[in-house]
Amino acid sequence: MSIALKAVGKAFGTVDALRQIDLEAQPGEFLALLGPSGSGKTTLLRIMAGLEFPDTGSMHFDGEDVTRKAVADRRIGFVFQHYALFQHMTVADNVAFGLTVRRRRDRPSRNAIAARARELLDLVQLGELGTRYPSQLSGGQRQRVALARALAVDPRLLLLDEPFGALDAKVRKDLRRWLRELHERMGLTSVFVTHDQDEALELADRVVVMREGRIEQIDRPADIYARPASAFVFDFVGEANCISVDIARGRTILGERTLSLPGPVPADGPADLCFRPHDVALSNESDAIPVTIASIRQRGGGVRIEGEVAGQDRRVEIDVPNGEGLRQGQQIGIQPTRAFLYPAAAS
Incomplete structure (x- = not known):
């Protein structure tokens, strides 16, 4: 799915969180939103998801105007930093949750839902752990469950908000490599937020460097590092x-x-x-x-x-x-x- 944002702005009270954002992502592209705290990257991701609505501007998915569409109508997979798993549900039930709460006419059968959960747990290399509960898993395993749950609804767009921020350095490095391989295998359009420059440069096809609600530079990782557009980008990356x-x-x-x-x-x-x-x-x-x-x-x-x-x-x-x-x-x-x-x- 392609994404096109035009002149998107968002304010919270007197604070401009986003200022005239123009951004495009091509089908199958892996895009990183990189910047310090307060740069607007999470607000931009939440607007893509439909969890926030812009004050100005428009957003199109595959040419369709979705600026005011509800989150349930966007076919978005969202992975939160702190997993947001249901502790009273098994791993398999967490993965299946998005399918079980669909409207009856759109809901697959119980057997189809269970099969989809098993398929996704195999995909994220947790096929043996479906009957466990989140508290019985490591941080890296819980993050994989959160990703499987986001994929269960067959999203057109995968959004990840600081997906590895709560993990230690070794686990983050392993999961980054695994996520990139998974993205290439599935061909989804993906956008992830990070303040970790190494993460952005390693994972993304293109990096969007943000500062104070504006985009400082959009470029391939090698060009962001080798040809920074401003002193801020130079200082922030590397x-x-x-x-x-x-x-x-x-x-x-x-x-x-x-x-x-x-x-x-x-x-x-x-x-x-x-x-x-x-x-x-x-x-x-x-x-x-x-x-x-x-x-x-x-x-x-x-x-x-x-x-x-x-x-x-x-x-x-x-x-x-x-x-x-x-x-x-x-x-x-x-x-x-x-x-x-x-x-x-x-x-």
């Missing part, structure tokens, strides 16, 4: 250093130094210079960025240096192969080998 500079007559100025940097330069005015810790080399040249070492620590097979740039209120972190000859309090020069310059956001 490890990042961003320092303040000035652009004057096409030159990048830091204090009294003119920096030599790769890449395009924005229009004259205040700007943010952003670079990854691994995209830096030590340099003795006069156009290097002066950094005073605050700490040196071993990190994997190399060394992570944390330092202070004169006149900046944020520290920078850089990775070097070894820390030989370096000490706390020493001033060094660093040269970004790959950097991005963005016009400074208005305060």
